Amino acid sequence: MSLGDVIASQLEEQVINGSIPAGAKLDETAIATRFSVSRTPVREALHILCGRGLADRVAYKGVVVTRISPVRIDEMFEAMAELEAVCGRLACHRMTMSERAELEALHHEMEGLAEADDGSAYEALNTRFHTLIFAGCHNTDIIASAEALRLKLAPFRKYQLSEAGRRKRSSLEHRQIVDAILDQNPAATESALRRHLISAAREVVLRRQRLDATTTGEVE
Template identity: 50%
Template structure:
């Protein structure tokens, strides 16, 4: 095994991504105990990157650390995923309300410019680039709340839902719908309309939840 301190974070990210995919697709079922030693043997690494990978999975709510039992894969049924999206909707709606009220002119302009760029990406079928820009779009809204604790809450929820939203923006229909929803969000924030920003973000998360849950049928 040869994982230096310099390479450990990269290895941990790669291990976490592989385990995440296997948990989401059901290859690793809920209730399974993840052993550091066996994972290290599988990937040919020491326990250091394995521990970091498990930490990343815990931050995404895919595993739980249970006293005297170890790291256990979470039960990811529809009810649990609905709870996550419900919490995310409340958090993003709150960010939207504050952003509509507190964003500077420059911040509103940056959000509007990014939205225009994303529309171009969608029109050209550049879905991977759109997905990356989508993360930036939401983080601009979080930052626009100008409240460090709310931003931290939103970032934590984004991490938890990231595994379930990862495949949503890979086809034209959903990307087109996302663009329309973003248009309503941007318009509300630029117009300083707190109520409309709240509603637009709730509807946006509802669309994401429906897309995710439909794949579980």
Template identity: 60%
Template sequence: MPAPQPVDPCPPKRLQSAVIADTLEAEIIAGTLPSGSKLDEQALANRFGASRTPVREALQLLASRSLAERVPYRGVIVAQITRERIDMLFETMGEIEATCGRLAAERMTMSERAALEELHQSMGDMAARGAHEAYEQANTQFHTLIFEGAHNAELLAVANGLRLKLAPFRKSQLKASERMKRSAEEHDAIVTAILERNAKGAEKALRRHLLSAARAVLASMG
């Protein structure tokens, strides 16, 4: 596997639908758009100065992240986000990532291990600088390398599906500098175990990492 590419400091302009989806996502996570709120296409098009097509695509993105749902006779509404649901998502993701980590420690090629270590080192610098956005992007890449390192296509598909549902919550908790630094420290234990081919150690470190992330998200909900 080729070495990870550095995060582009000047990324290309994002699709309007992605920008709209991210804005609405942040408002849903913050509670500005409470559960049950109707997401009207025309009203949103007027708000963002867009046509209904990118708004419709944005709502589809929110639905794929389980933040919105289409209800008969009501249209698209904000999904209910409870502590219990978040807890179950993190619990499931913790077990999936732990399994990926155990297999990755056994199956990763030398080039894959080198790419993971290089990315981890660059993320330590991002955390030290407080580069939240760059760290969040790299964090997705970090966990993807572990998923792919398990070399199991079915497990990869399950892990990626869960990642999409949890992405908004993992992103929100990484905005806190202390949590970002703690995340980098937890990654160190994960990378060390994988590099040493310590399957049980990698499994344990990833399970603890997801537990730590869950605690941060639940604490932010009050």
């Protein structure tokens, strides 16, 4: 992971949790000073944020944080759900025996991490879990599309897995996905993946709403 990626990851988290509000300017010099780096990795980080729709380059203003509405979150997760559903449906019959075994073994490992409350390790394996399903469809163009959208949604998916309760629910949802793939049931796989992404989107929206309410004093 490059220095720019590290900076981008921290800025993304602050944008999504509201620490850096919509409309705020992301000043290169100030960020470089904060992280004790040159402006080169900061420019890389801001490029990543813009590419993921978390910030925009505005004429005469520079890079400004985008307002992320619940509707926009729903749209992105809906698109991801449909792409993952396609990958899962195809993977049901195209995954090799070794790929199926790897998916099941990875899920077992994630179950242990969810119980042990190891959020960082769980989040990393969560990316591998979904990447295995993409790869299992064995269609390079679909995989490329799914990976591109996964990168855009990555900070949101990381955010919604930051609480232990959500990780445990995620693990249960993964169990349904794995069972459907192992049973070679495409309809059940599509349904389980769509429900999983809907659940993730709901978690993001609800957490952001709670943060907004706390900020405005509606929740004590």
